[in-house]
Amino acid sequence: xxxxxxxxxxxxxxGDGIDSTxxxxxxxxxxxxxxxxxxxxxxxxxxxxxxxxxxxxxxxPVHSRGDGYNFLLALGDSxxxxxxxxxxxxxxxxxxxxxNLDELREGGIIVYDSxxxxxxxxxxxxxxxxxxxxxxxxxxxxxxxxxxxxEVMRNTAGVGATAELVGIELGAFEELMEESFPxxxxxxxxxxxxxxxxxxxxxxxxxxxLAVPESTHEEEQALVSGSDCVAFGALDExxxxxxxxxxxxxxxxxxxxxxxxxxxxxxxxxxxxxxAAAALAIGASHAGVKAMSGSSGxxxxxxxxxxxxxxxxxxPVVLIEAMRAGPSTGMPTKPEQxxxxxxxxxxxxxSSRVVFAPGTxxxxxxxxxxxxQIAYEYQLPTIVIIDQKLSGENINVxxxxxxxxxxxxxGNVPTEAELEDLPHxxxxxxxxxxxxxxxxVNARPIPGQxxxxxxxxxxxxxxFGHISEDPQNRVIQMERRLEKLNIIRDELDEAxxxxxxxxxxxxxDYGIITWGSMQGAAVEAVDQLVAEGHDVKALNVSxxxxxxxxxVSEFLESVEQALIVEMNASAQFRGxxxxxxxxxxxxxxxxxxxxxxxxxxxxxxxxxxxEIINDGTGPTQANTRIEPAVGD
Amino acid sequence: MSAFSAIGETGEIxxxxxxxxxxxxxxxxxxxxxxxxxxxxxxxMPEVGRSPDExxxxxxxxxxGKLNSYFExxxxxxxxxxxxxxxxAAKLANPGIEVIAAGGDGDGYGIxxxxxxxxxxxxxxxxxIVFNNEVFxxxxxxxxxxxxxxxxxxxQPSGVAKDPIRPLSxxxxxxASYIARTAAVxxxxxxxILVEAIEHDGFAHIDFLTQCPTWNKDARQYVPYTDIQDxxxxxxxLTDRRAAADMMAETEAALYEGTVLTxxxxxxxxxxxxxxxxxxIGEMPETPLAERYFDDDYEWERSYDFIESxx
Numbered sequence: 057x058x059x060x061x062x063x064x065x066x067x068x069x070x071g072d073g074i075d076s077t078x079x080x081x082x083x084x085x086x087x088x089x090x091x092x093x094x095x096x097x098x099x100x101x102x103x104x105x106x107x108x109x110x111x112x113x114x115x116x117p118v119h120s121r122g123d124g125y126n127f128l129l130a131l132g133d134s135x136x137x138x139x140x141x142x143x144x145x146x147x148x149x150x151x152x153x154x155x156n157l158d159e160l161r162e163g164g165i166i167v168y169d170s171x172x173x174x175x176x177x178x179x180x181x182x183x184x185x186x187x188x189x190x191x192x193x194x195x196x197x198x199x200x201x202x203x204x205x206x207e208v209m210r211n212t213a214g215v216g217a218t219a220e221l222v223g224i225e226l227g228a229f230e231e232l233m234e235e236s237f238p239x240x241x242x243x244x245x246x247x248x249x250x251x252x253x254x255x256x257x258x259x260x261x262x263x264x265x266l267a268v269p270e271s272t273h274e275e276e277q278a279l280v281s282g283s284d285c286v287a288f289g290a291l292d293e294x295x296x297x298x299x300x301x302x303x304x305x306x307x308x309x310x311x312x313x314x315x316x317x318x319x320x321x322x323x324x325x326x327x328x329x330x331x332a333a334a335a336l337a338i339g340a341s342h343a344g345v346k347a348m349s350g351s352s353g354x355x356x357x358x359x360x361x362x363x364x365x366x367x368x369x370x371x372p373v374v375l376i377e378a379m380r381a382g383p384s385t386g387m388p389t390k391p392e393q394x395x396x397x398x399x400x401x402x403x404x405x406x407s408s409r410v411v412f413a414p415g416t417x418x419x420x421x422x423x424x425x426x427x428x429q430i431a432y433e434y435q436l437p438t439i440v441i442i443d444q445k446l447s448g449e450n451i452n453v454x455x456x457x458x459x460x461x462x463x464x465x466x467g468n469v470p471t472e473a474e475l476e477d478l479p480h481x482x483x484x485x486x487x488x489x490x491x492x493x494x495x496x497v498n499a500r501p502i503p504g505q506x507x508x509x510x511x512x513x514x515x516x517x518x519x520f521g522h523i524s525e526d527p528q529n530r531v532i533q534m535e536r537r538l539e540k541l542n543i544i545r546d547e548l549d550e551a552x553x554x555x556x557x558x559x560x561x562x563x564x565d566y567g568i569i570t571w572g573s574m575q576g577a578a579v580e581a582v583d584q585l586v587a588e589g590h591d592v593k594a595l596n597v598s599x600x601x602x603x604x605x606x607x608v609s610e611f612l613e614s615v616e617q618a619l620i621v622e623m624n625a626s627a628q629f630r631g632x633x634x635x636x637x638x639x640x641x642x643x644x645x646x647x648x649x650x651x652x653x654x655x656x657x658x659x660x661x662x663x664x665x666x667e668i669i670n671d672g673t674g675p676t677q678a679n680t681r682i683e684p685a686v687g688d
Numbered sequence: 689m690s691a692f693s694a695i696g697e698t699g700e701i702x703x704x705x706x707x708x709x710x711x712x713x714x715x716x717x718x719x720x721x722x723x724x725x726x727x728x729x730x731x732x733m734p735e736v737g738r739s740p741d742e743x744x745x746x747x748x749x750x751x752x753g754k755l756n757s758y759f760e761x762x763x764x765x766x767x768x769x770x771x772x773x774x775x776x777a778a779k780l781a782n783p784g785i786e787v788i789a790a791g792g793d794g795d796g797y798g799i800x801x802x803x804x805x806x807x808x809x810x811x812x813x814x815x816x817i818v819f820n821n822e823v824f825x826x827x828x829x830x831x832x833x834x835x836x837x838x839x840x841x842x843x844q845p846s847g848v849a850k851d852p853i854r855p856l857s858x859x860x861x862x863x864a865s866y867i868a869r870t871a872a873v874x875x876x877x878x879x880x881i882l883v884e885a886i887e888h889d890g891f892a893h894i895d896f897l898t899q900c901p902t903w904n905k906d907a908r909q910y911v912p913y914t915d916i917q918d919x920x921x922x923x924x925x926l927t928d929r930r931a932a933a934d935m936m937a938e939t940e941a942a943l944y945e946g947t948v949l950t951x952x953x954x955x956x957x958x959x960x961x962x963x964x965x966x967x968x969i970g971e972m973p974e975t976p977l978a979e980r981y982f983d984d985d986y987e988w989e990r991s992y993d994f995i996e997s998x999x
Contacts, residue, residue, distance in 0.1 A: 288991030338774055339776065345781040521763070
C-alpha cells in the first residue's frame with residue numbers, strides 16, 4: 057500500500073448509534089474517493105455492552121479489516137451498568153476505552169469522551185500510552201453535544217474531531233447529514249461537527265503522522281454489505297417471496313428483503329418457526345413464485361426436514377445459512393464457519409442439494425443469482441452460506457456492477473399450451489417424474505394450469521408421483537435425482553467465471569486455502585508473505601456441493617504444501633476436501649480460529665510461518681490453532 | 689389473460705372427475721372412516737364448482753396423508769405436521785386456486801400444533817380437514833393427542849395420564865373463522881360442511897371423526913351422533929364466540945362420555961382473510977403473484993432501481 061490505511065474504530069455501547077455513525081463515516085470516505093471496508097463487533101444485548109465498528113479506508117482496494125487499527129474514538133457507553141461488588145462484568149463505563157487498547161497500533165490516536173470516561177479508572181494508562189507512542193485527545197464530547205443539541209450527537213462530535221485530526225474535509229459529512237437529517241436535527245449536528253473540529257484545532261497541539269490517504273474513484277461507488285448483495289441477487293432473479301423467523305445474523309437478509317418486497321409487489325412472511333419458514337418457501341415455489349427462506353445455525357436445524365422435502369419432491373427453493381458461533385446458541389453475534397457439515401448433510405437420506413459460500417459482497421450477489429438459477433433450472437434446493445462477518449461488513453463496489461438484466465425464469469415450467477404435449481394418464485394426470493428426461497429434469501406444471509395436475513410426495517414415488525417402494529423404481533429415481541449434481545458440476549466447471557478465486561503467483565510453492573468469507577484476509581496475508589519473500593498463493597473455494605474436484609486438485613498438484621484456514625475448531629473444510637479428493641492428505645495442514653473474531657491477515661501470516669516455514673514449531677501467538685497434516 | 693385457465697372455468701363438474709386412474713383402490717383398511725372423507729370431498733366439488741385442475745390438496749403424513757393419492761387434483765403429500773405452512777404459502781402465491789389441507793389428529797394437533805395455531809390466527813382462506821380417529825393408525829396404534837385419558841397402547845402401557853386436546857376450542861382461541869365437527873358415519877352432513885368450509889372466505893377447520901377399525905376397535909363408530917343444528921336440544925348462535933366456546937367444551941367432553949355431537953360451531957363471515965389483510969396494508973399484490981412469471985410484458989424491478997441510497 058502506498059501510505060498507511062486509516063483504520064478508525066468507533067467504540068461505545070449498543071444503542072448509542074455506533075452503527076449508523078460508522079456507516080455514514082464509511083460512506084463519506086467512499087465518496088471522497090477511498091476504498092472502504094467495515095467490521096462490526098457487538099454483544100447479544102439491546103443496550104450497552106462492548107461494541108465497536110471499524111472503518112478501514114485506503115487508496116487501494118481493501119479486502120479485510122486489516123491488522124489491528126490506528127484510530128480509536130471511545131465514546132463511552134450510556135447504558136453501562138453500575139458496577140456492583142463482585143459483579144462479573146466489571147466497570148462497563150470505561151470499556152469503550154480499556155477493551156480496545158490491546159489492538160491499537162503503535163503511534164495510534166485515541167480520542168475519548170472525558171465526559172463519560174474517567175482516565176483514572178484505566179490501569180497503567182499513562183505507561184501504555186508512552187510505551188506505544190499513542191496520541192491521546194481527551195474531549196468532553198458529551199457536554200459539547202448537550203450544549204448544541206442532544207447527548208446522542210456526541211457521535212457527531214467524535215466524527216468532527218476525527219476529521220480534523222486526520223485531515224478529512226467536513227463537507228463530506230455535511231453532505232450526508234443534509235441528505236438524511238431533518239432540519240431541526242441537522243442544524244445542531246452541523247454546529248457540533250464544526251465545534252469539535254475547532255476544539256481540536258484550537259486546544260491541542262498535534263504531532264502525529266496518521267492522515268487519511270487521498271484517492272479518487274473512476275466511477276460511482278455503492279457501499280454494500282454481504283446481506284445487501286444476497287438480497288440484490290435474489291431480487292434480480294425475480295425472487296418475490298420470502299418467509300423467515302428472526303435470528304442473528306440471518307435477520308439482516310430477512311430485514312432487507314422485507315423492506316424491498318412490498319415495493320416490488322412481492323410477499324414477505326414472518327412466521328411461527330423455521331420449519332414453517334422453509335415449508336412456506338416450498339409452498340410458494342410449488343405454486344409458481346420464486347421463493348427463498350433462511351436462518352442461522354439453530355433455525356437452519358429446524359429447516360432440515362423441509363430441506364429434504366424439497367430434494368425429494370424436486371421443488372426449487374433457495375435457503376440462506378448465515379453462520380454464527382455454535383454449538384447450540386453459541387455466541388449469537390460472533391462469526392464462525394462451524395456449520396459447514398451441518399449445511400451439507402442435514403436432513404435424512406442422501407443429499408441432493410447445491411451449496412455455495414461466497415467470499416465477498418460481490419460474490420454474494422453473483423452466487424445468490426447462480427443459486428436461484430440452479431435451483432429453478434434443476435429443481436432442487438440450493439443453499440448460500442454466509443456468516444456474521446460477511447453478512448454485516450460493508451465494502452464499496454462500483455454501482456454499475458448491479459446494473460444487470462433481471463432473470464425471472466422459472467426453469468422447466470410449461471405453459472398450458474406446452475402441457476398438452478406432456479405424457480398424461482387416462483384421466484389427465486401429468487407424468488411429473490419420468491425416468492428418461494434431459495439432465496434428469498422433468499417439466500414442472502403449476503397448480504391452476506389446465507391439464508397440469510400432478511401428484512408429488514416426500515415418499516419415494518413412481519413416474520406419476522404415486523408412493524412406491526418398488527426396488528427398481530427406487531434406484532432409478534434416486535440416481536436421476538443425484539445425477540443432477542454431476543451435471544451441475546460440469547456446468548459450473550465449463551462456465552466462464554469459476555466461483556473459486558485465486559490470488560498470488562501461479563507458480564508458488566505453497567498454498568493457502570480458505571472457503572467463504574475468509575477470502576479477503578487470505579489475500580492480504582499473501583500480499584504480506586510475498587512482500588517478506590515467501591513463495592505463496594491463495595485459493596478460495598465457494599462451491600461446496602458439488603465440490604470442485606478438478607480445480608482444487610489442480611491447485612494442490614501445483615504446490616508442495618497447503619494451509620487450510622477456516623473459522624472452526626474441527627477443520628471441517630479440510631475434512632470435506634480429503635473426503636472428496638481422497639488424496640493430498642500429506643499436504644494439508646490447518647489453521648483454525650474459533651474465538652469469535654475473524655482471522656486478521658496477520659494471524660494467517662503467523663500461522664503460515666509457524667506451520668509451513670518452520671515445520672510446525674508452534675504454538676502461535678494469536679488465538680489460533682494449528683492442526684498438522686494427518687495423511688490420507 | 690390468465691396463465692391458469694382452469695381457475696374460474698365454468699362447465700359441468702362431476703364428482704367422478706376426482707377419481708384418479710391409478711391407485712383407485714385406497715390402501716385404507718375395510719371400514720376405515722377415511723373413505724367417507726374422500727367421498728364427501730369428491731361430492732362437495734361439483735357443488736362449489738371447482739374442477740380438478742384448480743384444486744391443490746396438501747396433506748400431511750399418516751393414513752390421512754394418502755388422501756391426495758385417491759383424489760384427482762394437484763396434490764402435495766408433504767411432511768408429518770407440515771401441510772399447513774406449505775398450503776398457506778401456495779394460497780398467497782396464487783389466491784385463485786382452491787387450497788385444501790388435510791392430515792390426522794397427531795399431524796395437526798400434535799407435531800403440527802404450532803402451525804395449526806398460527807394458520808388459524810392468520811385466517812388464511814383455506815380448508816383444513818383433520819381426520820380425528822383418536823389414535824396413531826399408520827404407526828400401529830399409539831395414543832394420539834385426542835386419545836381419551838387412560839387410553840392404553842404399547843407406548844403408553846399404563847394408559848395415557850393426559851387429558852385429550854380440545855381441537856375445536858383450540859381452533860376458536862387461535863382465530864379460525866369457520867369451525868365444525870363432522871363424522872365419517874354422516875357423509876351428507878360432511879359434504880354440506882365441506883361445501884360451506886370451501887365457500888367460506890377464511891380459515892375453515894373441520895374436525896372430522898374417522899373411526900379406525902384396526903387400532904381403535906374399542907372406540908365407538910361415532911354412532912349415534914347428534915347434529916346440533918338438527919337437534920331441538922341445542923340452539924346455537926354461530927356468530928356468538930362465548931356460546932361457541934361453551935358448546936365446544938361440552939362437545940369435546942361429551943365425546944369421551946359416549947355422546948357424539950357434530951355440526952357447525954362458529955362462523956365469522958366478517959373477519960377478512962389473511963390475503964385481504966395483506967393487500968389492505970400494501971404487502972400483497974392485487975394480481976396473483978404466480979401470474980407475473982407468465983407475463984412476458986411485465987417490467988421486472990431490479991436491485992439497481994434502489995442503488996442510489998447506497999451511493
